[in-house]
Amino acid sequence: MAILDILEFPDPRLRNKADPVTQVDERIQTLVADMLETMYNAPGIGLAATQVNTHKQVVVIDISEDKDQPLVLINPQIDILPDEEKEYEEGCLSVPGFYETVTRPTHIHVNALNKQGERFELEAEGLLAVCIQHEIDHLNGRLFIDYLSPIKRQRIRKKLEKQHKQQA
Ligand code: GNR
Numbered sequence: 001m002a003i004l005d006i007l008e009f010p011d012p013r014l015r016n017k018a019d020p021v022t023q024v025d026e027r028i029q030t031l032v033a034d035m036l037e038t039m040y041n042a043p044g045i046g047l048a049a050t051q052v053n054t055h056k057q058v059v060v061i062d063i064s065e066d067k068d069q070p071l072v073l074i075n076p077q078i079d080i081l082p083d084e085e086k087e088y089e090e091g092c093l094s095v096p097g098f099y100e101t102v103t104r105p106t107h108i109h110v111n112a113l114n115k116q117g118e119r120f121e122l123e124a125e126g127l128l129a130v131c132i133q134h135e136i137d138h139l140n141g142r143l144f145i146d147y148l149s150p151i152k153r154q155r156i157r158k159k160l161e162k163q164h165k166q167q168a
């Protein structure tokens, strides 16, 4: 297992669109294990392959208190149940240090493959629904800060660029 480097905004590779996984083989299982280790180490409640510069449709999530309920979503398909929207204060490992309110649909239905390559379905609401939508956005090259005003996004960009220069 390995802890992978996480790309940070405004890295243009975060804008890549992930390709579907054609076969859930050993390479994908290694990626999943490394992503889980990277997510738990960060620590975070979710991680998309895009964030570790692998442009395949793979997501890991664990919103449990004890960090013992990993959820793996491969090739996730999402259906929005457009009855209700809710605000949530979101953060992102690729936008470290910034937390902003995002409004998203409350209820979703997800169809995905698990790490054995078997198809399963899931209804989600609350934090899990927020997290799944946040991660599927990553697979489509979208970040939570894209829902903010251009002024706020620009301010975050400048601060992170400055930090990255100081780290270089
Ligand atoms: O760790 C994370 N916390 C979080 C909080 C609110 C909404 C979404 C998230 S996901 C984030 C980890 C991450 O960046 N996943 O892509």
Ligand code: NI
Binding pocket: 091, 092, 093, 094, 134, 138
């Ligand atoms: Ni994120």
